[in-house]
Amino acid sequence: MIPGSSVINLGQQTNTWRPLVKTTANLTDVRSIKSTFEFRTFDPEGVVFYGDNHCGEEWFILALHGGVPEIQIHKAYVMVSATGGPRLDDGQWHLMEVSTEGKFVLLEVDGSKALTVGLHSQKVDEVITGQLRLALGGILIDSSRLLVPFRPEMDGCVRAGRWLDLTEPWEMVEGGAELQPCLEAIRRGSYFPGSGFAVFNASTLNIEAPESRVDIVLDGDFAQMNGTLLSLRGGDNALALGVEINKHSQTMLFTYGKTEFTTATNSKKLRLIFRERFFSVSHDEESFMVASSTDQTLDESIWREGRLAIGGLLGEEEDAVGSNFLVGCLEKVVVQGKQLDMDLSAKDVSISSHSCPVR
Structure with a gap:
């Protein structure tokens, strides 16, 4: 078991799309709709953070594409993809915050708004029950369901995470290798x-x-x-x-x-x-x-x-x-x-x- 605030090296995958770590919680236990963490990479493309409910019927992905944040969301009958914000593949630690405000999903980088994604569906909202799944470094759905394809491998690190204020620790995905430490200081190469x-x-x-x-x-x-x-x-x-x-x-x-x-x-x-x-x-x-x-x-x-x-x-x-x-x-x-x-x-x-x- 790995505490949510741990330093986690995402760049050690043995399977292309499978996450490195994941956690599961009951939706009724979620008290916050905000996740914050620090992120560092020189890699311009790959998966950072994934979340879903109802076993993948609705899902969210935060990735990098061309060094820039990209969000993909599937909710009810809506699929959306949006890219924007500063380049993050500069090898520096960046404070990331993902939150929900009504029909909008917001991404802040280092205290400034980087990306806002609006969602609207005619489908009547259901009672929020069931399980929530979170994952780092990969996704828990088939990659064919993505709206915009990309390469998933991410040579990056996260630390100081607060994941929806959940207390559940991360667990290694079955078949994964032992966690490798993150380098203290890095350069390109x-x-x-x-x-x-x-x-x-x-x-x-x-x-x-x-x-x-x-x-x-x-x-x-x-x-x-x-x-x-x-x-x-x-x-x-x-x-x-x-x-x-x-x-x-x-x-x-x-x-x-x-x-x-x-x-x-x-x-x-x-x-x-x-x-x-x-x-x-x-x-x-x-x-x-x-x-x-x-x-x-x-x-x-x-x-x-x-x-x-x-x-x-x-x-x-x-x-x-x-x-x-x-x-x-x-x-x-x-x-x-x-x-x-x-x-x-x-x-x-x-x-x-x-x-x-x-x-």
Whole structure:
């Protein structure tokens, strides 16, 4: 059981839509129509707070979309969605207040009105009985019922919550992992603590057949990292590329097909460029290594059938992984000019998609 005022890390989901924690109370016990809590994130999209009654017949969702608060409500025969207010994905703690005044649902941020949603239905109000369900970090209805679709994963934290003045504690949703603490201070980036990695199917990266080149750029302080930075395997599971950082020797080892070479880690930008059977590497925009291969596993099919892992070494079998996972903060990973969102990968629950600790 988790007290309602606890600090809760929402960014540790093992199931896309399932909430992290939830609580249930009788509607007749509700004495307040206001919830207040503090919220912090660098994540521009995801579920923050959910509530419903009558087992999901009527429901409310507070989420972020493009960094801005979004409210979706289903009540009686009415569905409504509204977006507005300040951007909240700035890594600062914000005081949030959600309340009801007559036919209006109000959202205040840091003491100022951010969003007002009006509701009206011809349906006669029923006697308020039954159970109320509240949840954080996910929803308790099928996502197909949403008026506006969005990605649910939220790398954020809440604290100091007063949830309708209910005394019932939060409980972990069945099958959830143990609660992870929130970082005391954060900065933008994806944090890999050394216990897992993030995997993308290459086909989801929408890379066209590389007639010219495929471009991958990674930003971060590589001298402060240790472990496998990146790996790439083809559809036949042959290792096409592995990049490993050794913090003690301050070197970066590249395994490209059957070729190996090393370089120093004293850079903040690493660029990998694939041109048919040629591969080049540059640090801070200065090219230093070009390799070539006749290996058939390195042709364009790898971008249709392969897998790209950030933070670990892909194994030969689907479930096999290397153990030298990355420890460190990647500020961003850009593939073909588009920044990767770790929330869209199959990743270990320990990885923070949008936030890194400030050391």
